[in-house]
Amino acid sequence: MVQKLIKGIHHVSAITGNVKENYHFYTEILGMRLVKKTVNQDDTSMYHLFYADERGNPGTDLTFFEIPRAGKTYPGTNSISNTSLRVSNDEAIQFWKKRFEEFGVEHDTISRNNSRLTIFFRDFEGQRLSLVSDENNEGVSGGKPWDKSPIPIQYGIVGLGPITLTVSILGNTEKILTSVLGFKKVGENKLNVENVERDVHIFETAEGGTGAEVHVIEMKDQRRERAGRGSVHHVAFRVEDEKELNEWVNTLNELNIPNSGFVERYYFRSLYFREPNGILFELATDGPGFESDEDFEQLGGKLALPPYFENEREEIEANLEPLDTK
Numbered sequence: 001m002v003q004k005l006i007k008g009i010h011h012v013s014a015i016t017g018n019v020k021e022n023y024h025f026y027t028e029i030l031g032m033r034l035v036k037k038t039v040n041q042d043d044t045s046m047y048h049l050f051y052a053d054e055r056g057n058p059g060t061d062l063t064f065f066e067i068p069r070a071g072k073t074y075p076g077t078n079s080i081s082n083t084s085l086r087v088s089n090d091e092a093i094q095f096w097k098k099r100f101e102e103f104g105v106e107h108d109t110i111s112r113n114n115s116r117l118t119i120f121f122r123d124f125e126g127q128r129l130s131l132v133s134d135e136n137n138e139g140v141s142g143g144k145p146w147d148k149s150p151i152p153i154q155y156g157i158v159g160l161g162p163i164t165l166t167v168s169i170l171g172n173t174e175k176i177l178t179s180v181l182g183f184k185k186v187g188e189n190k191l192n193v194e195n196v197e198r199d200v201h202i203f204e205t206a207e208g209g210t211g212a213e214v215h216v217i218e219m220k221d222q223r224r225e226r227a228g229r230g231s232v233h234h235v236a237f238r239v240e241d242e243k244e245l246n247e248w249v250n251t252l253n254e255l256n257i258p259n260s261g262f263v264e265r266y267y268f269r270s271l272y273f274r275e276p277n278g279i280l281f282e283l284a285t286d287g288p289g290f291e292s293d294e295d296f297e298q299l300g301g302k303l304a305l306p307p308y309f310e311n312e313r314e315e316i317e318a319n320l321e322p323l324d325t326k
Helices: 019-029 088-102 172-178 242-254 307-320
Strands: 011-018 033-040 045-051 061-066 079-087 111-113 116-122 128-133 157-167 184-193 197-206 211-216 231-241 268-274 280-288
Touching: 011 019, 011 079, 011 157, 011 280, 019 033, 019 045, 019 061, 045 307, 079 088, 079 231, 088 116, 128 157, 157 172, 157 184, 172 184, 172 197, 172 211, 184 211, 231 242, 242 268, 242 280
Parallel strands: 011 061, 079 128, 157 211, 231 280
Antiparallel strands: 011 231, 033 045, 045 061, 079 157, 111 116, 116 128, 184 197, 197 211, 268 280
């Protein structure tokens, strides 16, 4: 078994049906920086956008695949049912409540979730999100908001917080998290989900804290989610480097867990597998990062392609709707 612990959440990748509205919402409303405008490496006909802190530090990236024909999401089990975003303190949560009211963003009242001040909200496609305060965080540190964001830097989003999974069989997911990935269960919480109070099982890894938690809700009485625009495709967890990633490949193979094997993504290296309830997990390295083909000041300004796609650039660009991100 691999000895080193997963370091925390690396990124979350979701689905949008409208890349222009998506870009507007996440940069102009939420104030995140587009650090990479590229394509889905498994299907270069679709955009893959990365929103993050000032430079796309590991643990700060919320990414989107554009699938224009994606249907409506029908929420249910065996899904990533909430993506939380971290802000520095409780005061920031109050700022965001006022901002959501100003811009007509659908949101709930401010509440406490696992003792942290939290506000749940939805984007224009119903993507299930929340903002969580780092006021008392003692675990994995957050990133640094971009100083050219429309959001005052003291209120800016500093990274990804706890990811919530909704599953039909808790034990199956718990076994993968604890016995394979090395998370430990640290407690339980209650959360009102569609007017039903549900138990939330809390798991953490490494330093713990808001950037290293997975929350799992068991809902045996619900049907499986039908994914579409506004749903999450997968969650990625942080590993240090390529050497460690290859050790994870060996571990999964030894345990007879079907997986992708090593996958080159240029900005990081990856490994994919599904936990028993069908949710797609990725392990991704902390580097090389997004400045391998763009300078810091120019991040996200043009269509970036890994070198192995450069000879296809003309064809790829012809299949994409123009998206002005300068």
